[in-house]
Amino acid sequence: MAGSAILTADAMRAAEQAVFDAGVEPYALMERAGTAAAELIWRASCGRDMLVLCGPGNNGGDGYVVARLLAARGVPVRVAAMGESRTESGIQARSLWTGSVEALADARPASVLVDALFGTGLARGLDDDVAGRLCALAERATHIHAIDLPSGVATDSGALLSPVPDYDLCIALGAWKPAHWLQPAAGTVRQAVLADIGIACDDRVHALMPPRLKAPGADAHKYRRGLVAVVGGAMAGAGRLASRAAAVGGAGYVRRLAMEADHAGPDAIVASVAATPDRLAGALDDRRIAALLVGPGLGRDDAARARMGIALAARRPLVLDADALMLLDADAVPPGSVLTPHDGEFAALFGDLPGSKIDRALAAARRCGSVVVAKGADSVIAAPDGRAAVARGASHWLSTAGTGDVLAGLVAGRLAVTGDPFRAACEAVWLHGEAARLAGAAFIADGLIGCIAPAIAGRL
Ligand SMILES: NC(=O)C1=CN([C@@H]2O[C@H](COP(=O)(O)OP(=O)(O)OC[C@H]3O[C@@H](n4cnc5c(N)ncnc54)[C@H](O)[C@@H]3O)[C@@H](O)[C@H]2O)[C@@H](O)CC1
Numbered sequence: 001m002a003g004s005a006i007l008t009a010d011a012m013r014a015a016e017q018a019v020f021d022a023g024v025e026p027y028a029l030m031e032r033a034g035t036a037a038a039e040l041i042w043r044a045s046c047g048r049d050m051l052v053l054c055g056p057g058n059n060g061g062d063g064y065v066v067a068r069l070l071a072a073r074g075v076p077v078r079v080a081a082m083g084e085s086r087t088e089s090g091i092q093a094r095s096l097w098t099g100s101v102e103a104l105a106d107a108r109p110a111s112v113l114v115d116a117l118f119g120t121g122l123a124r125g126l127d128d129d130v131a132g133r134l135c136a137l138a139e140r141a142t143h144i145h146a147i148d149l150p151s152g153v154a155t156d157s158g159a160l161l162s163p164v165p166d167y168d169l170c171i172a173l174g175a176w177k178p179a180h181w182l183q184p185a186a187g188t189v190r191q192a193v194l195a196d197i198g199i200a201c202d203d204r205v206h207a208l209m210p211p212r213l214k215a216p217g218a219d220a221h222k223y224r225r226g227l228v229a230v231v232g233g234a235m236a237g238a239g240r241l242a243s244r245a246a247a248v249g250g251a252g253y254v255r256r257l258a259m260e261a262d263h264a265g266p267d268a269i270v271a272s273v274a275a276t277p278d279r280l281a282g283a284l285d286d287r288r289i290a291a292l293l294v295g296p297g298l299g300r301d302d303a304a305r306a307r308m309g310i311a312l313a314a315r316r317p318l319v320l321d322a323d324a325l326m327l328l329d330a331d332a333v334p335p336g337s338v339l340t341p342h343d344g345e346f347a348a349l350f351g352d353l354p355g356s357k358i359d360r361a362l363a364a365a366r367r368c369g370s371v372v373v374a375k376g377a378d379s380v381i382a383a384p385d386g387r388a389a390v391a392r393g394a395s396h397w398l399s400t401a402g403t404g405d406v407l408a409g410l411v412a413g414r415l416a417v418t419g420d421p422f423r424a425a426c427e428a429v430w431l432h433g434e435a436a437r438l439a440g441a442a443f444i445a446d447g448l449i450g451c452i453a454p455a456i457a458g459r460l
């Protein structure tokens with residue numbers, strides 16, 4: 001996972017301190033950061049006239065380095081500052097900038113705007129006049145770049161603390177921060193790029209990377225590839241979507257245990273009626289079941305509760321979604337399961353937890369000893385051992401009914417194949433996002449399933 005670590009502001013400061021302790025001068029690190037950022041901005045802005053906004057801290061220091069290096073390449077650069085530099089490295093960077101420094105309030109617009117006002121040191125929202133000036137200058141620019149972070153976003157939670165313009169490029173320095181991945185901050189940036197400045201990072205929390213998948217081997221047969229059972233309920237369509245996703249997602253065999261007979265395909269999925277508790281318990285008494293999905297279309301009445309109880313008692317590897325998450329108590333989740341809540345289901349199950357979405361997902365995973373996939377426009381996959389992967393950039397066309405059932409089926413399919421809940425959830429979330437990308441615009445959940453196979457093919 002090299003290069004994909006996501007660090008909070010405190011963790012970033014500790015990682016930087018380790019570099020200083022190893023003998024690197026603080027200003028040398030700022031030069032590295034500024035050099036990396038200048039190179040990326042140079043490539044993106046083709047020598048157009050540029051205004052660099054510099055804040056009072058080290059983010060502003062990076063801005064002075066960028067301005068100096070790009071001016072040396074012949075770019076017409078101006079600098080506007082928000083007061084004096086207050087850090088040693090920032091003061092040094094400013095002293096090496098030989099051009100003039102305008103006051104932010106008087107700064108004239110330019111084609112390229114570089115925001116080096118605040119980074120990980122932002123303590124509160126920008127004052128109204130500063131935020132207003134930033135947004136007004138951004139409106140007049142054709143290219144808007146953020147050094148490390150858009151000024152005004154909370155590094156650790158991704159909240160917007162003051163009005164934030166839309167950026168074309170954000171250059172993350174040294175490591176990703178949660179705000180690069182979590183909404184709403186992630187939504188203010190069209191492209192985020194990581195600049196390596198030689199910082200070693202703990203990557204227990206990391207960006208979700210494309211998985212490496214394997215085609216079935218010569219010794220594969222349907223049960224060895226994995227048997228998925230899907231407990232159907234009152235709304236049969238949800239179970240059908242999940243079953244199809246599990247099948248194309250890699251399971252060798254999918255069995256759908258429906259409440260009543262229906263002959264909706266595909267024929268490759270074995271549908272049987274298991275409406276009574278005895279029939280369901282009997283169908284689930286099969287050690288070959290490598291993943292058991294409960295929740296999509298289950299219902300929330302007594303019958304649904306009874307079916308869920310039978311599924312839990314089967315002691316097979318569980319994927320719990322939708323209604324199952326509304327019926328269950330967090331303390332009753334069998335450890336080792338995978339849970340796929342959206343925000344509402346998450347709140348119903350775990351209450352109002354503090355911290356960022358990453359913190360909340362990790363706390364929930366720890367509490368129930370299971371992998372938790374906290375879904376949304378950003379999705380966090382958290383494991384009870386403290387690992388978490390964060391996905392961003394999924395198509396917003398996914399906000400349509402049934403795509404969660406598809407994800408739950410995919411998780412079950414990958415769990416049957418891999419036997420590893422965290423890995424299965426990561427693979428499923430990535431494939432789901434990739435299938436949505438391939439599906440393009442205006443798809444519905446049925447069409448999304450058709451794009452899972454090409455998404456898999458791209459990772460073999
Ligand atoms: N530590 C280092 O040597 C390095 C840091 N780097 C850069 O340094 C940044 C972090 O630097 P800092 O910790 O100095 O933090 P910032 O530059 O983000 O800002 C901190 C300063 O702004 C003040 N401040 C915070 N919120 C404010 C607000 N809303 N209005 C007015 N003032 C406010 C703080 O009191 C502090 O003086 C990173 O984002 C990155 O850009 C890079 O240069 C790499 C090396």
Ligand SMILES: Nc1ncnc2c1ncn2[C@@H]1O[C@H](COP(=O)(O)OP(=O)(O)O)[C@@H](O)[C@H]1O
Nearest residue numbers: 342375376377395396398399401402403404405
């Ligand atoms: N705006 C969005 N951008 C990207 N992905 C989204 C967005 N809204 C929802 N999703 C994804 O779509 C799926 C919706 O799941 P869910 O809310 O359970 O829907 P349903 O219950 O109708 O199947 C989740 O995987 C979620 O991460």
Ligand SMILES: [K+]
Nearest residue numbers: 115118147149
């Ligand atoms: K910034």
